[in-house]
Amino acid sequence: MSIVAGPIVARRELLIGATSLIALAAAGRAFADGGVPPLGLDEVKTLQAKVRGAVIPRQSEFYEPWRQAMIWQTQKFPRHPDLIVQAESVEDVVAAVNHARAHGRRITTRAGGHSFCGCFMRDDGLLVDVSRLQTIEIDAARGEAIVGPGVIGRRLNEELAAHGLAFPSAHCGMVPISGFLLGGGLGWNGNAWGGMSTYNILEVEIVTADGQVRTASETENPDLFWAVRGGGPGLFGVVTRFRLRCHPRPKNIRSHTFIFAFTDFALAAAAMEEIGPKLPKTVELIGVITAAPPGLDKACAVPGCDQVFILQSVAFVDSEAEALALMKPMAEHPIAKKAIATTLNQAETFETLYYANEVPFPQRRYAVDNIYADRLDKAIEVIVRAMPHAPSRVTAPVLLYKGRPALGDGACTTTGNFYVSCYAQWDDPAADKANKDWLIAMYEELQPFAVGNYINELNQEGRIHRIRECYTPEAWAKLGALRRTWDPGRIFHTFYGLEPTLPTLAKG
Numbered sequence: 001m002s003i004v005a006g007p008i009v010a011r012r013e014l015l016i017g018a019t020s021l022i023a024l025a026a027a028g029r030a031f032a033d034g035g036v037p038p039l040g041l042d043e044v045k046t047l048q049a050k051v052r053g054a055v056i057p058r059q060s061e062f063y064e065p066w067r068q069a070m071i072w073q074t075q076k077f078p079r080h081p082d083l084i085v086q087a088e089s090v091e092d093v094v095a096a097v098n099h100a101r102a103h104g105r106r107i108t109t110r111a112g113g114h115s116f117c118g119c120f121m122r123d124d125g126l127l128v129d130v131s132r133l134q135t136i137e138i139d140a141a142r143g144e145a146i147v148g149p150g151v152i153g154r155r156l157n158e159e160l161a162a163h164g165l166a167f168p169s170a171h172c173g174m175v176p177i178s179g180f181l182l183g184g185g186l187g188w189n190g191n192a193w194g195g196m197s198t199y200n201i202l203e204v205e206i207v208t209a210d211g212q213v214r215t216a217s218e219t220e221n222p223d224l225f226w227a228v229r230g231g232g233p234g235l236f237g238v239v240t241r242f243r244l245r246c247h248p249r250p251k252n253i254r255s256h257t258f259i260f261a262f263t264d265f266a267l268a269a270a271a272m273e274e275i276g277p278k279l280p281k282t283v284e285l286i287g288v289i290t291a292a293p294p295g296l297d298k299a300c301a302v303p304g305c306d307q308v309f310i311l312q313s314v315a316f317v318d319s320e321a322e323a324l325a326l327m328k329p330m331a332e333h334p335i336a337k338k339a340i341a342t343t344l345n346q347a348e349t350f351e352t353l354y355y356a357n358e359v360p361f362p363q364r365r366y367a368v369d370n371i372y373a374d375r376l377d378k379a380i381e382v383i384v385r386a387m388p389h390a391p392s393r394v395t396a397p398v399l400l401y402k403g404r405p406a407l408g409d410g411a412c413t414t415t416g417n418f419y420v421s422c423y424a425q426w427d428d429p430a431a432d433k434a435n436k437d438w439l440i441a442m443y444e445e446l447q448p449f450a451v452g453n454y455i456n457e458l459n460q461e462g463r464i465h466r467i468r469e470c471y472t473p474e475a476w477a478k479l480g481a482l483r484r485t486w487d488p489g490r491i492f493h494t495f496y497g498l499e500p501t502l503p504t505l506a507k508g
């Protein structure tokens with residue numbers, strides 16, 4: 001099956017008011033002496049004439065609300081592309097890429113804007129928003145779907161349900177498949193469904209730096225396809241469609257949940273090391289430290305401690321009996337007796353799982369980081385020491401059992417027995433520095449116990465020096481070499497934070 005271009009939709013108006021035109025002309029003069037070509041009205045008009053979607057230059061009065069709306073969280077990173085282009089079709093993406101190359105501007109791509117460090121939001125160049133590319137075509141007989149980059153996991157799984165299929169989307173339903181899959185993708189039932197969700201990509205339609213629409217798969221442009229499966233924010237192309245392998249939908253999803261006082265976190269987390277290896281791949285084991293739910297906030301023995309550790313196993317199988325049998329290592333572990341609240345054999349759906357994961361991760365200000373670790377003992381010690389000093393009580397570390405899944409052939413190469421992440425979250429802008437510094441300190445303490453890191457949730461703002469640890473040395477070198485081949489003019493922004501090492505952008 002080959003991916004074909006999407007439909008053309010209605011033309012948009014040029015989003016520049018009269019006052020903005022004057023500002024735009026002035027800005028063109030002001031930037032004329034700089035290294036980046038000035039953005040003039042002619043350039044904006046030229047691009048808008050070729051693009052069906054909206055083109056919003058920095059000088060437009062619509063620009064700032066539009067820019068802020070690109071970012072999912074409430075922290076609106078102070079970085080400003082020259083132009084935002086909202087693509088309505090693959091042709092719009094081609095026009096944007098050709099324009100960037102012709103005018104010596106760089107490009108980043110944005111689908112859902114969920115990147116916790118806002119890596120798609122860069123100074124200068126074009127921000128190409130592909131969120132409106134939302135096709136879903138399901139081929140039930142083949143167990144495949146062709147999906148646009150703007151489709152969120154919730155909608156994909158809702159539509160697949162009608163065909164008895166499912167896909168390992170992100171744990172929160174509103175995360176689009178695009179950035180999630182390109183960076184690797186820790187999805188629901190991921191250990192059973194590909195190890196990392198990216199290994200369910202069978203083919204993509206991708207616009208490369210030369211403005212060509214290409215297909216990349218194991219047999220067509222295989223090196224480009226290798227980069228697609230894990231290159232993440234370092235990818236040098238815009239993916240406009242994915243062809244995905246889907247899976248028979250489990251007829252029964254069941255969970256056991258234990259809630260522990262934070263004072264028992266170390267014991268309960270240590271129990272994950274015993275429980276995890278006894279579970280089959282179809283049972284996911286995940287733990288989160290979070291603010292105690294109402295009624296449990298006095299559970300800790302330590303004054304001022306009102307957090308809990310929620311440990312959950314989720315079985316993706318076909319019958320209740322099978323789920324209960326497979327989750328026995330969790331239900332029968334002695335740690336269960338220490339739980340302050342227990343829910344056994346809960347019937348779940350993708351929707352209940354999404355909802356339960358969206359509640360602790362609402363739209364706030366975020367800084368997020370992670371390591372992969374083969375053992376938890378040292379990591380637990382660091383988290384126990386750090387959490388009482390967390391500036392925000394809603395900050396949530398997560399432990400996910402991965403069991404070192406065998407990965408396919410792609411840029412996504414790092415894994416470990418456990419994924420150890422932390423979602424620092426807060427509301428007050430004045431608390432940005434305290435929360436970010438705390439997270440960096442904790443992760444620099446955790447890093448010696450790491451066997452790798454995961455690019456999609458790495459603190460690319462605060463720990464630039466760890467970006468390459470998201471890849472094996474061989475994969476890092478291969479990704480760099482492929483970037484030089486596929487994007488010799490460097491029109492695509494590379495990993496956030498690593499840009500200064502690139503040569504000056506050449507126009508052409």
Ligand SMILES: Cc1cc2nc3c(=O)[nH]c(=O)nc-3n(C[C@H](O)[C@H](O)[C@H](O)COP(=O)(O)OP(=O)(O)OC[C@H]3O[C@@H](n4cnc5c(N)ncnc54)[C@H](O)[C@@H]3O)c2cc1C
Pocket residue numbers: 072108109110111112113114115116119120121130149169170171172175176177178179180181182183184185186187232233234235237238239240361456457
């Ligand atoms: C609430 C929440 C829950 C999350 N849960 C999970 C989870 O369960 N598992 C997990 O693995 N991750 C999770 N994440 C992290 C998520 O995988 C990343 O934030 C991912 O980047 C989100 O995808 P996006 O399409 O919104 O990317 P964006 O933020 O829009 O873009 C990020 C980067 O991806 C690249 N990119 C995106 N689309 C394209 C494209 N079409 N072509 C080329 N490059 C592109 C660009 O380089 C861009 O800079 C979560 C994030 C949030 C906010």
